Amino acid sequence: MGMISSDDIVNILNSDDLQVLQELLQAADKCRRENVGDKVYLRGLIEFSNYCDRNCFYCGLRKNNHQLERYRLRKDEIVELAMLAFKSGYHSICLQSGETDNSFEVDFLVEVVREIKDLSREADEDARGLGITLSVGELEYRQYERLWEAGAHRYLLRIESSVPELFKSIHPPSQRLEQRIDCLRALKDIGYQTGTGIMIGLPGQTVEHLLRELEFFRQEDVDMLGMGPYIPHHATPLSKVKAEQLDPYLTTLKILALCRLTMPDVNMVASTALQSIDPEGLRMGLKAGANIVMPILTPEDIREKYYLYEHKKFKKSEELAEEISSCGYTLGLWEWGDSLHYKRTTLQYRASMEKTE
Numbered sequence: 001m002g003m004i005s006s007d008d009i010v011n012i013l014n015s016d017d018l019q020v021l022q023e024l025l026q027a028a029d030k031c032r033r034e035n036v037g038d039k040v041y042l043r044g045l046i047e048f049s050n051y052c053d054r055n056c057f058y059c060g061l062r063k064n065n066h067q068l069e070r071y072r073l074r075k076d077e078i079v080e081l082a083m084l085a086f087k088s089g090y091h092s093i094c095l096q097s098g099e100t101d102n103s104f105e106v107d108f109l110v111e112v113v114r115e116i117k118d119l120s121r122e123a124d125e126d127a128r129g130l131g132i133t134l135s136v137g138e139l140e141y142r143q144y145e146r147l148w149e150a151g152a153h154r155y156l157l158r159i160e161s162s163v164p165e166l167f168k169s170i171h172p173p174s175q176r177l178e179q180r181i182d183c184l185r186a187l188k189d190i191g192y193q194t195g196t197g198i199m200i201g202l203p204g205q206t207v208e209h210l211l212r213e214l215e216f217f218r219q220e221d222v223d224m225l226g227m228g229p230y231i232p233h234h235a236t237p238l239s240k241v242k243a244e245q246l247d248p249y250l251t252t253l254k255i256l257a258l259c260r261l262t263m264p265d266v267n268m269v270a271s272t273a274l275q276s277i278d279p280e281g282l283r284m285g286l287k288a289g290a291n292i293v294m295p296i297l298t299p300e301d302i303r304e305k306y307y308l309y310e311h312k313k314f315k316k317s318e319e320l321a322e323e324i325s326s327c328g329y330t331l332g333l334w335e336w337g338d339s340l341h342y343k344r345t346t347l348q349y350r351a352s353m354e355k356t357e
């Protein structure tokens, strides 16, 4: 497909021709195989707490959703889940929770990360242990640094939208876009492999907005992308908003493919939301260039309390693994599967590798 111009991107996003979509996916798949290969890496996802101090208009975990029963896993429970993932060959996990203003939560997480790192290193011939991604929202620079020092080396902080008017339409005024961008830059500065992403198909989101989001990803030089379709949750203000919307599923596939073509060496997730919105979501997400899948390891009895959106679908890890292989991709087990973009562009990579020696 060569270099894609802004006009091409706009035309593709505006098109409802399935032939255009098919050609786009083919080009993205080719580009992915040439640049990051055919491996799909697994990140065991542990949603360790659903407490949240924020009030994003779209999210079922928002503080003002008083219908939701809150939970927080104990340290030993989290460590056990992580080690189980490790022994099953997933050499990376992602620890995720709502955002909190409580510094005790960060102290707790630092301990969790350190313990997982120590235990998994002891159990690992190469002594690298588990690769740990965090996704716990906006924190202070020093807090990010402490988590990095404890052994986490990737961080996912979705911007949700980098377009100021759209960001404002889905967040209360106390949550600021500039603050979130500062956090992304802090993470990069510390040395994390940094990931972001948006929601696709939001009420009022236009093709022009999406074009700007793609520019934002490139400008911020991110290493990882995690994004998915907007799926409403009934206990949120945004679910009541009626406005024009792009097709969340097809537009997500197009955005994934366009990201792969314009940022060929990043790691990109085929999200659970994408898998939830359509039975073919995983397969199509991989075809569109995604090379990361995050099986949910959160214990079954509490999974329902971690609904950012509704109708979330759970597939067993084995089912996911089978589906990945049946689509013609190789499971990247027993390795971290770090972002190639990061390896190529970041001096800190060496430092992070030294940490593991």
Ligand code: SF4
Residues within 6 Å of the ligand: 052, 053, 054, 055, 056, 059, 060, 061, 062, 063, 097, 098, 099, 137, 308
């Ligand atoms: S998106 Fe994150 S920060 Fe916002 S309400 Fe949900 S869990 Fe909290």
